Amino acid sequence: MKKVLLNLAVLLLVNLLGFNVMAEETKVSFTLDEIVVTASKYEEKLSEAPVSIEVIDEEEIKQKNAKNTADLLRDIAGIDVNDYGGVVGSKNISIRGSSSKQVLILIDGVKMNNHQNGVFDLGQVSIEQIERIEVVRGAASALYGANAVGGVVNIITKSGSQEPETITNVGYGSFGSQTYDLIHRGKDERLGYNVSFSKRESDGHRENSELAQENIFTKFNYDLNNYSDLLLSLQYIDSDKGSPGSEVYPSSTAYQDDETMNLNVQWDRKTEDNDSKLAFYYNDQERIYENPDYNSYSKHQVDKIGVDFNQTLYYDYNKISYGGELVRENVESTDIKDGxxxxxxxxxxxxxEWAITNPLKIIVSGRYDDHEGYEAEFSPRLGTVYTINSKLNLHASLGEAYRAPTFDELYGSYPGSSWSWYGNPDLDPETSKNYEVGMKYLDKRTKVELNLFKRDVEEMINGNYFDEDKGYSTAVNIDSAEISGIEVILVKYLTKKISTDLNYTYLDARDKKTDKRLASRDYHNLNLGLNYNTEEISGSLNGRLIAGRAEELPSYFVVDAKLNKKIKDSIEVSLEFNNLLDREYEVVNAYPMPERNYMLKISTKF
Structure with a gap:
């Protein structure tokens, strides 16, 4: 542990001192003028957002040691990845101490959370088709409704390129892991297109943890005229995998088959004084689980169809955005009442959004949701942004948010001889009051961000409450929690080729009634990175320290590394090492993470 702390101290000193060597040659610079869309549902400068936003662009994605979207988010401040180990373990995230059910996942603005269990497995999404990711830290129910208590992750996929190009990726690594990608994209007059096929195979790092996954993705953009365009995307994912279970309750023969299909049709129109967007989407997820050892079988099919409209009007001193959403959800399951x-x-x-004076803006928003399964919810939010100068701004917000009960919590049915569990159709949504203040400083070589946040959650759902009168376990609204913390983010370019980054999150999450810490919420989360980037060679070295863990789990420090080398203009080789120090650790209790492993990839473009 002393060696770990010494290494951390050295890296921290490098970040703080900055080593301004060759600073005059630095060409890369940060800017508050970067455009984001997720925080307000329309394009705005990063400096205008009343909440903390993290953007992962295409260049950063290339540098990161990532096999899936969860890996891309792992070292972001305020985010914890609940990783159940290896390629087959599900991967969902927590933001600022929220549960995974309280984080809304979007792909191109379309909600992806499975409404049977409330989460979305980020291990399913291939990183090859991601153009950028926008992470909103903090409650966003005032615009997005249910399940945005902790925040929002919007995965924005790639469109067609101006020049036609074909890309192939072939990879081989530890545990018999193999990856194959074939991508073709381009643009023909008004029509842009992106078509890809991806395949993943692995024997896994544990017994019964094999994976075979195929991913087909298509996206078409058609320019109707100078002001509007039409988007059509279709994605199909098929995953066959073993289900090894935990070390406490291992399973050597259980397996799981997941199929997901997403259809998204969007119409966008942008003029000087207003923007309009109309989206139609359909999502179908099917899961089959079978465990011959226990003669267990279940099948679940969740489908969702929705229409979403929003419009933004631009005036001299304010922007008004409004819209509506209509969503029908259906679940057919062997574990649901009446099926x-x-x-x-x-x-x-x-x-x-009202510009009171030149540096000061006030943002007022609210959303009303009328759901058949529970009482209607109104979610207001008030935010403010004060721009001191082109490098520094302050922001603050307060608002309310809620998390909807899942179909399992409402209608689940698990009868048994010695233990039974049934859903509770009278459940109310979890509600929260959220507070945040923060500052951002950016100049040509440095980015600094500091955020303080607090969340009070009421009507929390206890999903395993034993009702003595009824003689079975169920879900009830009896818990409450107080969650508070601080985020410190520092990124610095030491030279035009080398940059370092550091972020630290302190989190205190407690049950209000018992004052006990909430499970799976760690006190300390520290990420350190060193990046090197030229036209021919790029690389990264990243360390992650998790300490002060709940449930008395041991702390851990993990290091990952990646090196990219261009052989020719059209050929690139990359080598990734995960868990470089070969640590034994668990992110989720009783689900061991893989030992040291590698992946070698060769990419061509023509």
Whole structure:
């Protein structure tokens, strides 16, 4: 542990001192003028957002040691990845101490959370088709409704390129892991296209942890005229994998088959004084689980169809955005009462951004959701941004948010001889009050961000409450929690080729009634990185320290490394090392993470 602390101290000193060697040659610079869309549902400068936002662009994605989207988010401040180990273990995230069910996942603005269990497995999404990711830290129910208590992750996929190009990726690594990608994209007059096929195979690092996954992705953009365009995307994912279970309850024969299909049609229109967007989407997820050892079988199919509209009006001193959403959800499951349940949600929202003076803006927003399964919810938010100068701004916000009960929590049915569990159709949504203040400083070589946050959660759902009168376990609204913390983010370019980054999150999450810490919420999360980037060679070295863990789990420090080398203009080789120090550790209790492993990839473009 002393060696770990010494290494951390050295890296921290490098970050703080900055080593301004060759600073005059630095060409890369940060800017508050970077455009983001997720925080307000329309394009705005990063400096105008009333909440903390992290953006991962295509260049950063290339540098990161990532096999899936969860890996891309792992070293972001305020985020914890709940990783159940290896390629087959599900991967979902927590933001600022939220549960995974309280984080809303979007792909191109479309909600992806599975409404049977409330989460989305980020291990399914291939990184090859991601153009950028925008992470909103903090409650966003005022615009997005349910399940945005902790924040929002919007995965924005790649469109067609101006020049036609074909890309191939072939990779081989530890545990018999193999990856194959074939991508073709381009643009023909008004029509842009992106078509790809990806395949993943692995024997896994544990017994019964094999994976075979195929991913087909297509995206077409058609320019209707100078002001509007039409988007059509279709994605199909098929994953066959073993299900090894935990070390406490291992399973040597259980397996799982997941199929996901997403259809997204969007119409966008942008003029000087208003923007309009209309989206139609359909999502179908099917899961089959079988465990011959226990004669267990279950099948679940969740489908969702929705229409989403929003419009933004631009005036001299304010922007007004409004819209609505209509979503029908249906679940057919062997573990649901009567085998099938459905629901309808209708929603309206409005937001007004008002420039009171040149440096000061006030943002007021609210959303009303009317759901068949529980009482209607109104989610307001008030935010403010004060721009001191082109390098520094301050922001603050307060608002309310909620998390909807899942179909399992409402209608689940698990009868048994010695133990039974049934859902509770009378559940209310979890609600929260959220507070945040923060500052951002950016100049040509340095980015500094500091955020303080607090969340009070009421009507938390206890999913395993034993009802003595009924004689079975169920879900009830009895818990409450107080979550507070601080985030410190520092990124610095030491030279035009070398940059370092550091972020630290302190989190204190407690049950209000017992004052006990909430499970799976660690006190300290520290990420350190060193990056090197030229036209021919790029690389990264990243360390992650998790300490002060809940449930008395041991702390851990893990280091990953990646090196990219261009052989020719059209050929690139990359070598990735994960868990470089070969640590034995667990992110989730009783689910061991892989030992030291590698992946070698060769990419061609023509």
């Amino acid at each position: 099938e349940q459905d629901s309808l949600n209708k929603a309206l929202f409005i937001q007004d």
